[in-house]
Amino acid sequence: MSEMDRTVLEEIANSIVGSDIERVKKLVEEAVTKGVPPIDVINAMSTAMAEVGRKYSEGDYFLTDLLVAGEMMKAAMAIVKPYVKDEPNIVSGKVVIGSAEGDIHDIGKDLVATFLSSGGFAVTDLGADVPAKDFVEKVASIRAYIVAISALLTTTAAGTRAVLESLERAGVRKDVKAIIGGAATTPALAAAVGADAFGKDALDGLGICKDWMAKRPRAI
C-alpha cells in the first residue's frame, strides 16, 4: 500500500469518527476510483466504527453518534460495493439478526447489524417482531453460524427463549452460536434462556462474534 493510499484511508477513518458524511463519501469515491483495494477501504471504515463504538462505551459518544456513524457506513458501502466483486475473502461469517417476536423496536438491532457488516459479516436482517419460526427457517436455509436476537422490552424478552427453543426443536441449535442483547436483556437472562452470550452494546456484540469466528472449528 502506498503512502498516499494510507493517508486517504486514515482520512476516511478520521472523517467517520468526526461524523463528516460528505467528506467520507468524497474520500471513499476517490479511493476506490484510484484503485485502492475495496477490502482496505472497508477495513479502514471498520476500524473507525470500532473507534466510534469504543467512544460510546466509554461515555464520550452518544446514541446519535453511533447512528450517524452507521449512516456513514451505509453510504460509504454503497459506493464501495460495485468494486467488491473481485474480493473473495471479504465475508467473515453469516449472521441472522432480528428483534424478538412482539418487540417492534429495531434501532439497537440495526446498530448491531451495521457494526457486524462493518466487521465483515454477511448479515441477514429479519427486522423487528420476528416469529421464532422465521429465525429457524433463515438460520437453516443460509446455514448461518450466528443468530443474534434483540429485545428492548422486559415484556418481549421471553421471545429470545422461544427462538432458542425453536432452534433446538428444529435440530439446528448445535450448529449455531446465539447471542442476545438489547435494553431488556442481561447476562443472567442469556444464561437462563440458553444463549451462548450476552452483548452489552454493538461493539461488544461485534467482538464476541469475531471471537467466535476466530475459534470456529474448520472442516479443512
Next chain:
Amino acid sequence: MNSRERIFAALEHREPDVVPIAPYIGWYSSVVLGLDLDDLSRMSMLEQKIPAKGYIPRWRSDLEAYRRLGMDAILFAPCSAAKNTTRESFKVNRHPRGILIHKTYDTPKGPLTEELVCLAGKVGVDNRKYMIDDPEDDLEKVEYVLGDPTRIDFMEYEQARYQVGDEGIVAVRCNSPMAFWLTMRGMQDGLLDFWRRRATVDKYMKMYGKWIIDYISACGDYQVDLIFFRGTYDGYTIISPEDWKRYIGEPLTRASREAGVKIQYFLEGKCAKLLGLVRDTGVNCLGPIEPPPQGDCDLAKVKSEIGRDVCLRGNITPFELELASTDKVEKIVVDNIRAGAHSGGFILSTTDQITLQTPVDNVIALVRAAKKYGKYPIMTQ
C-alpha cells in the same frame, strides 16, 4: 399507617411503619387477575389513543392487582390538556397483526397524522407513521396538538383518586422533552435530527420545555398526588450531559421549584454521573436506579450520594425477580432494603414492569420479605 400515608412518608423523607412496596405492575395485572392480554392491551391503547366509550381504564386493573398482592398502589391516570382549536378524528380498522389506528389532528396550521398498529396477543404497538413528518413545517402544528397546558382534564385522575382511597396514590404522567421528541418523531429520525437539524430540535425542546412547566404547575394547582416525569430516553448513552442540562434539567428545575407538586423522575439507563444534577432539580423521587448492564447505579452508593434529599424508588430488575427462586427473592429484597431504605425515603420497586413469565410465588415472596424485613427502624447489617 395506610398505604397512602406510607408512600407519602417515603416521598417526604419521613420513616414510614414499613417500606412501601410499589413495583411497576403494568401488563402483569393480566396474570394476577386472569385477564386476556388482548383485552388489557386494548384497554391501554384505547385509553391512550381513542376516547372510546365504555373502556375500562388501566388503572382499575392495576389497582386490583396491587390489592390482591398486598402492595401499596401507585396508579397512573391519563390527564390531557384542552385542545380547543384542534379537532381529533380516528379511523380504526382490522389489520393482519391487530388493530390499525389512523389518527388525524386538524390544527389551525394544517393537519398532522399518525398511524399505529395495536398488536394482537402482544403488549406493544407498532408505529407505522410518526406524527412529526417534516420537523420544520410541523412545529406550530405540534404546539396545537399538545393543547393548552393550563387547562387539563382531571376527570380520570379524580376517578382513580376516589377509587384508590387510602390504598395508594395516583400519578399523572408527563413526558420529559426527550421522550416527547422521540415519541412524536420516532427514535431513529429523532436522534439523527440532533445531527441533521440541530436548530430545529432546539426549537422543539424549548417549546416543550415551556409547555411542561405550565402543565406541571397546573397539576400543582390541582394538588395531584405525584407527577411521574417519564425520562425513558434521558440516560447519558442517549443524550449528552450538556444537552441533559439544557433540555431536561432547566425545565425540570423550574417545574419542581414553582409547581409545588411532588415529582418522581423516572430516569432510565445510565445516570450515575447525573445524580448530583438530578438532586439539584429539586425532584422528590428518583427511579428506577438501574444496575448494570442497563444502568450503572449501585443502590447503596446512590443512597449515600443523594438519598438524604431524594426518595429512591427501585431497584429490583424484572429478570432477577423472574428467574430467582423464592429464597433468592427474599435475599434480593433484604439486600435492597438494607442498601436503600435506612432513614426513610425509599420505595421498594422493580426497575421496569414485572415480566409476564414471573411466577406469582416470586411476587408473593417479594411482598412477604418486604413486610418482614422492611419494618422501621431498618437494620443495615
